Amino acid sequence: MRHDAVIIGGSYAGMSAALQLARARRTVLVVDAGRRRNRFAHAAHGFLGSDGEAPGAIAERARTQLLRYPTVTWIEGDVSGAHPIDDGFRVRVEGGDTHEGRRLVLATGVVDTLPEIPGLAERWGRSVFMCPYCDGYELDRGPLGVLATAPMWFHHAMLIPEWGPTTLFTNGAWHPDDSQRTALAQRGVSVVEDRVLAVGGERATMELEGGHSIDLAGLFLMPRTRMASTVAADLGCDMDEGPMGPFIRTSPMKETSIPGVFACGDVARAAGSVALAVGDGAMTGAATHRSLIEAFHA
Template sequence: MSIAEYDVIVVGGSYAGLSAATQLARARRRVLVIDAGQRRNRYARHSHGFLGQDGREAAAIAADGRAQLLRYPTVQWQQGRAAQAVAQDAGFRVTLSDGRAFDARRLVLATGMVDELPAIPGLAERWGGSVFHCPYCHGYELDQGRIGVLATSPMSFHHAMMLPDWGQVTFFLNGAFEPDEEQGAKLAARGVVIERTPVRAIGALATVELHDGRALAMDGLFVLTRLHSASPLAETLGCDMEDGAMGRYVRTEMTKATSIPGVFACGDAARVAGSVAFAVADGAMAGAAAHQSLIFGLAKAA
């Protein structure tokens, strides 16, 4: 049996991957981080709600995390896209899109998700600037102003009910959702204005242009995206998946272990809702669990 080159390969060098790798580095384990450089929140300039980092540039938090991680001598960083991962006798082999391959005893997947926005002109261009998905991340900065919620599914009702705590809400149904009588009463009690005219485009800042010619100026617009995994690795390895309200994600145990022994998953790829704070916590758990599995062995598949 060959000896693996690394104890753990972490696929994904954003917040969850950095956090997982840091736990392993501090345990003096040989770690390789493979990163394609596509943070999910790269469109948002600032990050909010993360203790000690509130209001900092999102890119700066990630850059600092990487710099701190690479001070540990047992860590190596490889820029590139992990195209394939397969189980083998000594653990796992990860192959990059350029054909290079690396072996490790354990694998942590922090591969993230991709947001699929509704095909409305002007929406994608404002994503992360004045169009958002997380009230906790971006709601406070709208200063109790005019907030639009663009419906994409019945889950948008949840969005519309929450956001009056951050401003004056108009709920643009856009043919994607129609509240029943009880839901309508709850929205009214929260002061939400319902707009049923279809949306034609999003204009300056977050102005919602309707098909009847009206243009309703908003200070910010919230929309629930459809989520897709940024990498096929979890599914090709055979990890069990969960179908969430916004997309499929990797099913994990509390320790972030997947159904495949030796494979852990963390961050947005392995949870219903994501944020920097959640990702860092997930990564810390996955890194610690992967380390302990090297000592105590692997549990049976979930």
């Protein structure tokens, strides 16, 4: 079957894009590998109407609602390749099956790469976080930390005190200059320059070089990201470099540099949350539908 659109990625952005197309009575195929970026978190916050719910529950409810539309087909699997054909694209799913769509929407997401510090990965999404708007409120103004992992460390350290008394851990990798130290002090941020050996404890105890440790209610860092799929690169989509990693460049109408290929969600913007992904997907679905109409009248 030839679909109006094939959407690669069935998390929040992909489903939101699919919903707009389904409501326009277009045929949509969603191919999803089942690896949501926030699957490590117990709760999602800041998403109007679902604040505090489990991310998996939000996603499953959205999927159930989406599949009520008879023009939507869902396949679980990884996409191993995609290439242009006459008036559309052919997508190959691992295992050999191929599917065609007049338009292609990339909602493939990104993968977070954490520093190789023992105990960090085990606490990711539980007491180690990226976004204070998503997770800061629940830490109840307890002692917080910022682990300097990227050039945006200063911005992060200046932001976090809104949610609790903050300590910046430079881990020996970053060195605040005099003006930065003054600004941090004005925000009440303590600076620890010892190397972090491990993260332990019930929440996030920073075990430091020299044998001492600092107990925290939560730790924030900005991980390096990489694209979860190579499809965009294989197609030749132009990229931009964000503060944490590359993302797909899109027009204001969410089309990539490859005509007929659209992108949304974390793979197509420099910041991410459930709310942003859903909004981005809705815009992309509507723009994709509009492109089908414009092609008909061309």
